Amino acid sequence: MRKASIVSVGNEVLSGQTVDTNASYLSEQLLSISLPVVSCYAIGDDIDSIVRALNLASSDADVVLATGGLGPTDDDLTRQAFAKFLGTELQLENQLLKRIEDFFTQRNLQMPEKNKIQAYIPSGAKALANNTGTAPGITAEVKGKLFIALPGVPLEMKRMFEESVFPRLKKLASESRQVQIAIRKLKCFGAGESTISELLGSLCRRGRNPLINCTVEHGVITLHIIATAKDKDKAQQMVEKDEELLRNILGALVYGTGEQSLAKVVGQKLAQQKKTIAVAESCTGGILAKLITDIPGASRYFTRGWVTYSNDAKNSELGIPPHLIEKYGAVSEKVARSMAQGARKRAGTDFAIGITGIAGPTGGSEQKPVGLVYISVDSDSDCETQRFIFFHDRGFIRLRAAQTALNMLRLRLRI
């Protein structure tokens, strides 16, 4: 099986100013085509360090992917290092220059002189088109090994990788491969990592094939089912069998697959069932509306949202009686319910969600601690309100509350 190695270039990575998400993105993509990454090197903006890392990486792997250092400024040195590594010189490519000039012209700008350097690539290497920014990528083959330099800006890197690199590597990996890997991700919400791990028991043991790995992010548990077999069909079957097994054990905890977000799954269900929704938020301050409208086409089911941060706004926008807030407090079951009901009535939607809570860091008390959140889902059949206590910091509490609201709605929408 062929292997890959990654070189991340940039002082910002070494000074902790940037978390290197490029390396993890590339690693995941390459593993999915059975081209595993065996090493990653992060080094600073220094020609000799980059050359050394390229040498180390090429001793580990058949494919070397470098990211970063292709920008227009003086500390962008990957171009020069690539030329040094290849033993050639940089040369101007007029086509590239025109492309970069066009980039600025389209935006009614004149190309800064600095950007001209981006039209230079090492002699003997080829450029990769950048359809998002000005930095072209670079690719070269040396002694049967493939070297690829991509921009460091994640958006530009991803688009270039997807358009110009991934198809080529996929082909390369499939030609040489003795074993095939199939991967499936199951996305779960509503239980912690250890609960899910206990439910799955020995299915999670190391050395098992398929291997089941578990990662957690913002309450979403992702189970990675990774099967290895002689041929792709067999690996695929193994993954599918495991998926069925896991779904039987985990039931409604599984909300989706792949990269699906809770908002996407909920949106699909709303659209399928031709239902509409409105939201009324207090402590989450717009996060729930944001998650819902992150999904293209959300206007099919989402009509409006309120961020009623002040008590006065809760009254004037949603019709919540001031005496209710006075008697029970803004963070209470009654107010959450009244927010959901008021929002649904005012918006005329099939569903509405109300959220009120204490996101912190201050504002908590013994009876109502930081992290206390009430979430209410109103529909024409009934109104369900739940009380939660979320932990950690303000950002975590707010996001977890919004995600939990989506999950409550998801469970209501199951057929």
Add this chain to the structure above:
Amino acid sequence: MRKASIVSVGNEVLSGQTVDTNASYLSEQLLSISLPVVSCYAIGDDIDSIVRALNLASSDADVVLATGGLGPTDDDLTRQAFAKFLGTELQLENQLLKRIEDFFTQRNLQMPEKNKIQAYIPSGAKALANNTGTAPGITAEVKGKLFIALPGVPLEMKRMFEESVFPRLKKLASESRQVQIAIRKLKCFGAGESTISELLGSLCRRGRNPLINCTVEHGVITLHIIATAKDKDKAQQMVEKDEELLRNILGALVYGTGEQSLAKVVGQKLAQQKKTIAVAESCTGGILAKLITDIPGASRYFTRGWVTYSNDAKNSELGIPPHLIEKYGAVSEKVARSMAQGARKRAGTDFAIGITGIAGPTGGSEQKPVGLVYISVDSDSDCETQRFIFFHDRGFIRLRAAQTALNMLRLRLRI
């Protein structure tokens, strides 16, 4: 000046299942005590790979920090690799064993047999206490170089680093240091990286002291001023002088320092000036309200927000006349202005922002392409509306629009 190198151990890093936040955390901490990280190596759960990475790291640096591979399972191999690297054997430390047993006893659990391995460390090395989990750290000195192995779980790693490693490294770095480093970050918004780079000209050249590095995230340009000098005061003075220089050149493009977000700076100004704000969002779908309420204490100045996604909502919530939408379209200067004015009138705030645009990926036309956004800021003195075209994808357009709205408000709030 002494240097550091980081070795991240674990298949989960190489398979992209985990983003290596440990490396960026450690890098930032170490830079703050003038012990810069010059290289990072990420390798899989394999003894020989770990030994090789330790060798490479020790050829780069005086201090080598490894993270991960100290857990109790079969794929945790950092202990063994450390012993091999040091040329010694693992040996049982009874005190460590007792500590691990106590960890379980305190939780009314019996120690699983597997965990016993965590009480072994290489002969000649020392253990570092883990007050959060069961994996002790390991530290050893070889030929004047310091090797430290920390757990991979971020929470455990950070606590162990802060308690047992940071004070020691701080002392070490200050003893040996001929030079001191001072760092300042200036945050800018409103111009691209190349424009700012051109404005700064030769100030950005490599080798200059202070060194000026530039990173970009979601339209925010961060300029890192890194000064090196014989003593801390001198370095600090150099940074301050450069800050003044940069501020003079960049003017209102600089909005803050350190880790400040636009929302935080705007919030501080609103609070200082005792002004209030409401927002009315269409294409940003709650992101602006979210950014504002990310800041603790936002209730001092933010009272409410609307996400008027449908035309009907724009009319019923903000009082926008249907004929205005019919005549000019929902995405138009007139509607943005009317949203801001309607929101301010309804909320009774000093300021209100209205945003309407086409976030895509569909819904664009030749006259009104994807990325077209109108942003209006209304106050009692006047109403300013601007037209923008943002590029890239839906997520980028939405976030950039919300950030740009905050920036428009920031410029209004300058004294």
